[in-house]
Amino acid sequence: MEHQDKSELQKREVRSFLVAREPSIDRRFRPRPNKKMRLFEHIQESEEESFSEGSDTESEYTASGIDTASTATSNAETTSLEAGPQVFLRLRPVSESSKAYSISDDGNVLITTYKVDSTSNNVNRMEKHFGFTSIFDSYVDQRDIYDICVGPRICEEECVTIMTYGTSGSGKTYTLLGDDVSAGIIPRALENIFTICKDTVYHSPKLKLINGCIVFLQDDASLKELQIRKKLLDLCPDMGAPYQRLRQMINEDHTFETKANSEESVLIWVSFVEIYNELVHDLLAIPPKQTKMAEGPRKNLKIVCNKGHVFVKGLTSVFVKSSEEALKLLRLGQQRSTYAATSVNANSSRSHCVFTVDILKYNRSGITTQSSYKFCDLAGSERVNNTGTTGLRLKEAKNINTSLMVLGRCLDAASTAQKKKNADVIPYRDSKLTMLLQSALVGKEKLAMIVTVTPVDKYYEENLNVLNFASIAKNIVFKEPVIKQHRISYAGFMEFSKMAADEGGNEYTKELEDEVVYLRLEVERLKHDHVLQMQLLEEKLRKELSETYQEIIKNNRKQAEDECEKKLLIAGREADFKLSAQKRHYEEEIEDLRDEIEELRNPNSGRESGDDDPEESGSPIEIIDDDE
Numbered sequence: 001m002e003h004q005d006k007s008e009l010q011k012r013e014v015r016s017f018l019v020a021r022e023p024s025i026d027r028r029f030r031p032r033p034n035k036k037m038r039l040f041e042h043i044q045e046s047e048e049e050s051f052s053e054g055s056d057t058e059s060e061y062t063a064s065g066i067d068t069a070s071t072a073t074s075n076a077e078t079t080s081l082e083a084g085p086q087v088f089l090r091l092r093p094v095s096e097s098s099k100a101y102s103i104s105d106d107g108n109v110l111i112t113t114y115k116v117d118s119t120s121n122n123v124n125r126m127e128k129h130f131g132f133t134s135i136f137d138s139y140v141d142q143r144d145i146y147d148i149c150v151g152p153r154i155c156e157e158e159c160v161t162i163m164t165y166g167t168s169g170s171g172k173t174y175t176l177l178g179d180d181v182s183a184g185i186i187p188r189a190l191e192n193i194f195t196i197c198k199d200t201v202y203h204s205p206k207l208k209l210i211n212g213c214i215v216f217l218q219d220d221a222s223l224k225e226l227q228i229r230k231k232l233l234d235l236c237p238d239m240g241a242p243y244q245r246l247r248q249m250i251n252e253d254h255t256f257e258t259k260a261n262s263e264e265s266v267l268i269w270v271s272f273v274e275i276y277n278e279l280v281h282d283l284l285a286i287p288p289k290q291t292k293m294a295e296g297p298r299k300n301l302k303i304v305c306n307k308g309h310v311f312v313k314g315l316t317s318v319f320v321k322s323s324e325e326a327l328k329l330l331r332l333g334q335q336r337s338t339y340a341a342t343s344v345n346a347n348s349s350r351s352h353c354v355f356t357v358d359i360l361k362y363n364r365s366g367i368t369t370q371s372s373y374k375f376c377d378l379a380g381s382e383r384v385n386n387t388g389t390t391g392l393r394l395k396e397a398k399n400i401n402t403s404l405m406v407l408g409r410c411l412d413a414a415s416t417a418q419k420k421k422n423a424d425v426i427p428y429r430d431s432k433l434t435m436l437l438q439s440a441l442v443g444k445e446k447l448a449m450i451v452t453v454t455p456v457d458k459y460y461e462e463n464l465n466v467l468n469f470a471s472i473a474k475n476i477v478f479k480e481p482v483i484k485q486h487r488i489s490y491a492g493f494m495e496f497s498k499m500a501a502d503e504g505g506n507e508y509t510k511e512l513e514d515e516v517v518y519l520r521l522e523v524e525r526l527k528h529d530h531v532l533q534m535q536l537l538e539e540k541l542r543k544e545l546s547e548t549y550q551e552i553i554k555n556n557r558k559q560a561e562d563e564c565e566k567k568l569l570i571a572g573r574e575a576d577f578k579l580s581a582q583k584r585h586y587e588e589e590i591e592d593l594r595d596e597i598e599e600l601r602n603p604n605s606g607r608e609s610g611d612d613d614p615e616e617s618g619s620p621i622e623i624i625d626d627d628e
């Protein structure tokens with residue numbers, strides 16, 4: 001019975017995230033006190049004594065959370081690093097920071113204090129405690145964020161998803177990308193990766209990750225990849241001097257080291273995908289001819305899971321040889337992603353964006369490894385009710401909030417999975433974002449989350465939801481082993497091995513290959529020009545021919561008309577002639593008939609007058625007069 005009570009209690013402690021009380025959660029399971037408490041007394045106590053106890057339901061929950069937090073923190077170097085996500089908190093610099101947020105002495109717990117007006121004259125305080133792997137106060141710069149959150153992962157060469165999560169305008173994009181003055185995580189990571197692989201970067205795209213599997217590319221396929229790469233790099237905005245400045249700044253901030261290994265060849269590919277209103281778009285798709293990058297039609301791609309490999313079907317992956325190229329492509333994709341001004345951020349991301357760097361490493365021993373870094377800039381959660389958001393912005397905000405809620409549910413399910421035997425299946429299929437990030441959400445790959453918070457009173461409630469979310473993520477311990485790298489051994493790569501072995505002194509071959517690519521592109525361009533010219537010529541000829549034929553037809557018609565007229569005239573004349581001949585013929589017949597009639601009337605007229613000889617009588621015909 002007691003056991004049953006306990007499990008009932010556990011059920012009720014399931015809390016919501018994102019929205020403080022998620023309406024779909026059954027009333028019975030909402031957080032509530034397990035015994036009647038005098039809240040006021042409790043708050044007083046907690047103020048006087050320590051942070052270890054809370055004053056209401058939620059404090060009670062966080063009070064237990066503090067235990068987990070401190071345990072997790074103390075175990076950070078051992079268990080949490082090995083098994084669960086790392087969750088960092090970054091506070092955004094603000095002109096007037098709220099007193100509602102403070103950091104514990106050990107620097108790993110955020111304490112939020114909220115004044116609650118009680119019915120009496122006293123003011124009560126409600127405290128909540130949230131544990132993190134590390135907390136970065138607003139003065140902590142981009143360099144330290146990188147060194148603590150990402151740098152070690154890059155050196156370890158792992159499969160990691162690094163995501164930023166927070167309310168709109170709290171600095172997620174700034175943390176990942178930075179600006180011209182202070183580079184964010186991604187430019188630093190790219191510089192780090194390319195410095196490590198400086199001596200081993202392979203010049204030609206011979207290995208590629210296709211549908212989640214490493215594939216050896218034949219010459220034609222690899223030339224096609226080089227063409228795609230050239231086309232996209234030609235479309236990229238020129239970064240010249242700003243890039244050099246940024247690079248110099250990064251190298252002043254860090255001392256990245258090159259790993260020399262003559263046994264290895266490294267191939268680096270990047271891709272960039274956006275999830276906007278639950279549609280998956282390729283931010284590096286080559287636009288159709290005569291269309292600008294930002295204007296091209298956007299195909300909705302499918303997320304597919306094949307034998308545990310999650311990938312976006314048909315997503316463009318580009319072979320890169322330097323951090324500058326990778327950064328150029330990042331900027332190019334960024335131009336295509338969806339941004340808009342909202343009431344809280346003049347340049348707010350309206351979609352979730354994932355920039356992936358895949359590193360394929362071929363070792364002469366025949367082993368190929370793949371490590372991947374997914375940098376995920378989540379769109380910020382928004383309070384649509386308070387901000388007066390309408391129309392398209394409202395639709396976007398709802399989609400953003402829904403997908404973030406599913407992300408929270410997935411983390412919650414992953415968190416309960418460790419406690420219960422019959423744990424809920426992780427609902428990563430409920431949104432495109434969680435489908436794409438499922439490897440990290442189910443613990444197959446590592447997850448590092450940087451939670452960003454704007455520490456002002458105005459965002460207190462929203463921040464609490466974000467912090468609740470972070471607290472769930474922080475408490476996850478994954479059962480499944482983390483895949484550090486994908487490894488594959490394949491005989492087909494021997495060919496690559498030979499080529500890679502020859503690579504050393506083969507600068508000339510590289511040049512020739514580049515030349516071949518250039519010439520092929522030139523041939524394509526000329527072909528294209530030729531086709532265009534032919535089309536123009538054909539059009540011109542068609543016009544001329546049509547004009548000539550129209551003239552001929554006109555003349556022919558005129559001739560035909562003249563001839564018809566002539567024939568008509570001749571036919572008319574012939575008819576007249578025939579008519580008059582007929583007339584004459586009939587007149588003569590009439591004359592003859594008349595004569596006959598006359599003759600018949602006077603048969604003897606000739607004989608009487610001429611006495612036998614009618615010729616002599618002078619009149620050949622005798623007229624008989626009936627009247628006589």
Ligand SMILES: Nc1ncnc2c1ncn2[C@@H]1O[C@H](COP(=O)(O)OP(=O)(O)OP(=O)(O)O)[C@@H](O)[C@H]1O
Nearest residue numbers: 092093168169170171172173174345348349379380
């Ligand atoms: N740590 C910081 N230091 C200096 N400026 C910052 C910091 N964090 C954020 N900002 C500034 O705040 C503004 C908003 O930041 P950003 O666009 O990164 O927010 P966001 O969380 O990505 O918002 P959204 O979810 O709406 O896209 C930017 O102008 C950015 O430069």
